[in-house]
Amino acid sequence: MTGHLAVVGLGPGDVAQQTPQAVAALAAATDLVGYAPYLARVPEAVGQIRHASDNREELDRARLALTLAAEGRRVAVVSSGDAGVFAMASAVFEAMDRGEPAWRGLEVEVVPGISAMFAAAARIGAPLGHDFCAISLSDNLKPWDTVVSRLTAAASAGFVIALYNPRSHARPWQLGAVFDLMRARLPGSTAVVFATSVNQPRERIDITTLAQAEPERADMRTLVIIGSEATLLIERPDGHAWLYSPRGAAA
């Protein structure tokens, strides 16, 4: 087969945080596949075909991309942030694994990107400065018990926790349950960050405490970071603060 499939991480939303590798992969594609708002971030190129889809149809989108590549097209699947973190790369390989045997012979390239959690962390200091984990609250395929056991394990062992997809209209209660779970295990003074639309015009980043964290603050564009007991705040003269997790923090 002569087709090619690139799974591209666009980064968090600012072209200054998009890698040359990603820009080149997008420019070389004959077909772009992705969630419509992510496709809208890619500059138009003459003759390039765009296949926009809804956000929930990840496996369908992955199958479309593999099918087009198998027809000899040069396809780029776009993800926000990093392609491999709660994004399209895993869906593409899942579709390959379950799909046509010939798809395994396709030339596939995963192009990493700046993840939402790294972009958010950078705006406020170094909250991911010691051992940390990333947990998605979005996946309907994952039992809630699994989320609870991972959150419990992470908090008890002293990880900083980055929460992806913390809240949507379809999942209004989960983040509140997470905060309740954390309050039973961590001091109320533990730092909590709500980072929404990082590096975009409507960016809003709030640092608060676990005691005061309100789940309603989060929406679909929010990344939440829950610090460990070791995470520290540095007050700045301008009224803002830096947040960091010291490298050597014990559990």
Next chain:
Amino acid sequence: MTGHLAVVGLGPGDVAQQTPQAVAALAAATDLVGYAPYLARVPEAVGQIRHASDNREELDRARLALTLAAEGRRVAVVSSGDAGVFAMASAVFEAMDRGEPAWRGLEVEVVPGISAMFAAAARIGAPLGHDFCAISLSDNLKPWDTVVSRLTAAASAGFVIALYNPRSHARPWQLGAVFDLMRARLPGSTAVVFATSVNQPRERIDITTLAQAEPERADMRTLVIIGSEATLLIERPDGHAWLYSPRGAAA
């Protein structure tokens, strides 16, 4: 104060994975501070002063950078990968927190980068496709008990685990102890990845199993990924394989 301090993530070693934001921050600096091999990756600029140091002197290096910025210089501290992940951003804020009160008024910018784990993951598929954690084995300030409790919690809860700084001449036994610990909790068939010098001329990436993983395979330039029980291998016709962690995997 008029000085400026940027903590810059260079990405994993390929300029195609370096962001325009990072390139601009490096070009604008009057002074570069960092571990000598990382400084060597930054193009020379006329009039720019380089302050190279040994790898172990992170806090000293951070203090130097803050001191120079407080003198009105425009300083860039360089890290490999992402600046906020087991790199210089946390050290800079720790030095600020413990140092001169005036340092808190400095203009500081953290510039994120493609982390080693994202670059390694991209080369082999999507092993970080579900909930995952990152643990550093390097820090002498962190008790070994903490490492053990975090590894145990992560394996039991079904996280994929990325191990930074898995092995060096000064720390020859830790990685073997980690594999022993994991073998008591995960099937021998669990995927293990050794990714060394990713996207550099001497890149070497091996996918093996927990049963067969030999700690001697790792060195200072290696990132190790330990899959979850859900992590899957896709055999390719060319003899290579893709590795991915399905998005909906339960613990």
